[in-house]
Amino acid sequence: MSSFNIQVNRKDINQYKIVKQEAPTIDSLADGQILVKVDQFAFTSNNITYAAVADMVGYWKFFPASDEWGIIPVWGFADVIASKNESIQVGERFYGYYPMGSHLIMSPGKVKPTNFSDVITHRQALPPIYNNYINTKTDPGYSKKGEAIQSLFRPLFTTSFLIDDFMEDNDFFGGSTIILTSASSKTAIGLAHLLAKRKSDRSLTIIGLTSKGNMEFVEGLGHYDQVLSYDQFASISKNEHSIIVDFSGNAKVQENLQGHLGSKLVYNCLVGMVDWTQRGGADSAATNGKFFFAPTQALKRNKEWGVEGFQQRVGIAWMGFTSQVGDWMTVKDSVGALELAALYSPMLNGKIDPKIGHIVKL
């Protein structure tokens, strides 16, 4: 049997190659290890951002390749096809963080009926949230039918939840207007959905900034009070204390908003950089704010609420969100290495219809 992965040039993420090799077997495993075959995963701009910021955040370290090449992490499902770990059986299926490729050797630790942590040496210094794998057999939220939505949204919606929670935790920094850039991105849509729910308790105007071509789609979602294209930023009111939640990472967009809002800008929350080629240098306007790293806020809430309390809160919010995702998003499958490769450049260059959720099946 052969295996493959897609490797990206770490110095120029426009370049990628499909690497095929002999698949590992049970003989490749040390005692306690398992071999999984990746079955399917979601591919969104978030994965491109992993590549774009990998050197800063350490994303290349999860699934190391050789020389100047790196493997992008993805969220999805994999099946155990060989096991030298007595607590994990062949045929078990786990949701988690996998390489953009077909096979992975893992070293499960802290194995419970519900989950395990990959304790392989090279991952130990990386944020623990990425090393956790959930057993579909015992996950109450799991259904076979829901796999695509889970792969596409679980990490992104958890981020939406954490930003919404972070804002409430900080009394929205005294702001009453919140401006989301790349308003058509899945993480922004999740956040706008949650923020809209807060409007019964607090005065909040939710503004979505998006590309001209995506305006109609974003307006149709019904979560935003006002939807503007990037060049219409000047019509945002300058009378209200405002927050930016930036998913685009575009320096010009940030410069325009910061200049326009002036002292009314009370918090600039830097979450994403889908527009990774327009970020500018280390001192560009796109870096003039506070970085939001979901695993950090998750760790804080896990400590304060307990793991179960946290999961319960996210779970309730998740049900409310996913019940309406089908109204605006269609799932599209790409099958195999070649179709995945064909999706790579459009995803890198923002040529993806936000109404489509891309799932890659191997």
Ligand SMILES: NC(=O)c1ccc[n+]([C@@H]2O[C@H](COP(=O)([O-])OP(=O)(O)OC[C@H]3O[C@@H](n4cnc5c(N)ncnc54)[C@H](OP(=O)(O)O)[C@@H]3O)[C@@H](O)[C@H]2O)c1
């Ligand atoms: N900090 C954290 O902890 C954290 C956690 C999760 C996600 N994120 C970040 O949130 C961002 C959104 O991720 P997602 O997966 O939700 O995105 P997505 O759904 O794939 O977003 C698609 C949208 O992003 C914009 N876009 C995508 N590629 C672009 C490009 N090359 N140039 C210009 N615009 C582009 C377009 O929106 P518009 O037309 O509306 O601009 C597009 O409709 C990512 O940067 C991700 O890494 C951060």
